[in-house]
Amino acid sequence: MTSIWSKTTTLQEYPVLHGDLPVEAAVIGGGLAGILTAYFLQQRGVETIVLEGAGIGSGQTKNTTAKITSQHNLIYHKLWQNFGEEKTKQYADANQEAIGKYQAIITEQSIDCDFEECPAFLYSTGKQDVVLLEQETNTAQRLGIPADFTTETSLPFSVAGAVRFSGQAQ
Secondary structure: OOOHHHHHOOOOOOOOOOOOOOOOEEEEOOOHHHHHHHHHHHHOOOOEEEEOOOOOOOOHHHHOOOOEOOOOOOOHHHHHHHHHHHHHHHHHHHHHHHHHHHHHHHHHOOOOOOOOEEEEEEEEOOHHHHHHHHHHHHHHHHOOOOEEEEOOOOOOOOOOEEEEEEEEEO
């Protein structure tokens, strides 16, 4: 399935890097996170290059229609189990903070990109996944993420359950 963004947007192409380029920092990946990282490095005066194997915005970013969210599948409960509360909170806080950073840059730079705050949903149509969705909701709440379990979404079909993260964007 091709995203609407892919069908309606033409991205600028950049030349292939031949040889070495002396810079202070290299950011691997030209998606939303990589571009934001490079932006902040350059704002601090760090000479930075973005290295992308396919094309800017061509990977995960391309297929999410520029979704800006701290909700990345069923991740928080697994992170908590594997790495503990402190490291999971660091990950959650960094992702939540990034949403605000994008909004600030868009406002400061007067970028016309149809930015809007909206919730993000992770859902399942199968009842077998409800327990996992509830665990994810509870873990997200414990981390301070505005999350709720729901069975109501704006999708054109019913779901067995969904995690709704408020305060996300696109």
